[in-house]
Amino acid sequence: MIKSINSNKLKSAVVFIFLFLTVSLNAQEQTVNQFNSWWYYSGTYKMNNKWTGNLLYSWSRHNFVRDWQISKLGISANRSLSNNFGIGGSYEWAIIFPYGELPVPEKRREHRFLERVYFRDKINKIAVGSTFEVEQYFSNSDFLHRVRVRIGFKFPLITTKEGQQVLGMSFFEQAFIDIENGAPSFGQNRYYGGFDIRINKSFTLALGYLNQYIIIRPQLIENDHTLMVGIFHNVDLSKLFEIKNK
Numbered sequence: 001m002i003k004s005i006n007s008n009k010l011k012s013a014v015v016f017i018f019l020f021l022t023v024s025l026n027a028q029e030q031t032v033n034q035f036n037s038w039w040y041y042s043g044t045y046k047m048n049n050k051w052t053g054n055l056l057y058s059w060s061r062h063n064f065v066r067d068w069q070i071s072k073l074g075i076s077a078n079r080s081l082s083n084n085f086g087i088g089g090s091y092e093w094a095i096i097f098p099y100g101e102l103p104v105p106e107k108r109r110e111h112r113f114l115e116r117v118y119f120r121d122k123i124n125k126i127a128v129g130s131t132f133e134v135e136q137y138f139s140n141s142d143f144l145h146r147v148r149v150r151i152g153f154k155f156p157l158i159t160t161k162e163g164q165q166v167l168g169m170s171f172f173e174q175a176f177i178d179i180e181n182g183a184p185s186f187g188q189n190r191y192y193g194g195f196d197i198r199i200n201k202s203f204t205l206a207l208g209y210l211n212q213y214i215i216i217r218p219q220l221i222e223n224d225h226t227l228m229v230g231i232f233h234n235v236d237l238s239k240l241f242e243i244k245n246k
Contacts, residue, residue: 030219030220030221031221031222031223032100032101032102032220032221032222032223033223033224033225034062034100034101034222034223034224034225035062035063035064035224035225035226036060036061036062036063036064036069036212036224036225036226036227037060037061037064037065037226037227037228037229038058038059038060038061038210038226038227038228038229038230039058039059039060039061039229039230040056040057040058040059040228040229040230040231041055041056041057041230041231041233042054042055042056042230042231042232042233043055043056043232043233043234043235044232044233044234044235045235045237046234046235046236046237046238047237047238047241048238048241049080049238050079050080051077051078051079051080052077052078052080053075053076053077053078054074054075054076054077054078054090055074055075056072056073056074056075056076056092057072057073057074058070058071058072058074059071060072062099062100064227067097067099068097068099069096069097069099070094070095070096070097071094071095071097072092072093072094072095073092073093073094074090074091074092074093074112075090075091076088076089076090076091076114077089077090078116078118083120084119084120084121085117085118085119085120086117086118086120087115087116087117087118088115088116088118089113089114089115089116090112090113090114090116091111091112091113091114092110092111092112092114092137093109093110093111093112094109094110094112095107095108095109095110096108096109096110100222101222102216102220102222108139108140109139109140110137110138110139111137111138112135112136112137113135113136113137114133114134114135114148115133115134116131116132116133116134117131117132118130118131118132119131125155125156126153126154126155127153127154127155128151128152128153129151129152129153130149130150130151130152131148131149131150131151132147132148132149132150133147133148133149133150134147135147135148144178144179144180145178145179145180146176146177146178146179146187147176147177147179147184148174148175148176148177149174149175149177150172150173150174150175151172151173152170152171152172152173152192153170153171153172154168154169154170154171154196155168155169156168157169157195164198165196165198166197166198167195167196167197167198168195168196168198169193169194169195169196170192170193170194170195170196170206170208171191171192171193172190172191172192173189173190173191173192174189174190174191175188175189175190176188176189176190185215186215187214187215188212188213188214188215189212189213190210190211190212190213191210191211192208192209192210192211192228193208193209194206194207194208194209194228195207195208196232201234202233202234202235203231203232203233203234204231204232204234205229205230205231205232206228206229206230206231206232207228207229207230208228209225209226209227209228210224210226210227210228211223211224211225211226212224212226
């Protein structure tokens with residue numbers, strides 16, 4: 001079993017590195033660098049040992065905090081199938097505003113539907129995870145498809161005597177692959193590095209840097225340098241659901 005898990009991780013890592021290098025090594029003539037900030041709340045609500053729900057709101061700004069970039073509200077549900085594997089689905093409602101040097105023609109609304117499979121494991125003190133998502137979304141009057149592939153890991157820096165994390169670090173990389181007329185093409189790549197600061201048993205403050213590499217069209221790239229500030233909120237509702245089920 002251990003050999004199987006390690007093999008799957010290796011395959012995921014190789015595929016993801018290939019995707020990243022393909023994007024990174026693709027020569028571009030013009031790159032526009034911009035500076036943004038994303039502020040978000042992510043609540044995870046445990047229903048029982050199998051089911052969790054999630055609520056996300058992201059408030060994204062351009063020119064640090066001066067101009068609107070994206071407003072996004074998302075809800076999701078996930079079901080664990082084993083200690084390492086699970087499935088889930090999400091709905092996101094997003095408003096994208098014209099911003100920066102390469103703005104969209106007009107403000108647009110998107111309705112996004114995502115289906116996912118995810119893998120989780122732990123190697124010593126390092127938590128490793130990967131997610132594969134298929135997305136369908138309506139952007140104004142257009143109906144579009146894309147795939148999201150993400151791999152990441154996190155580990156503690158400072159812990160209490162009882163082993164609880166006080167300060168940790170998180171890293172991830174995520175590739176977006178657009179599907180048009182059945183043909184895949186790279187849409188964007190993201191990588192993130194930051195700190196996880198435990199406030200109490202329910203709340204964690206995340207503070208880090210995100211690079212968002214967006215292919216507007218061939219030979220025209222938007223490269224966003226983004227400050228990420230988020231609150232992760234974990235709520236255990238399993239006892240409440242046990243009472244209701246009695």
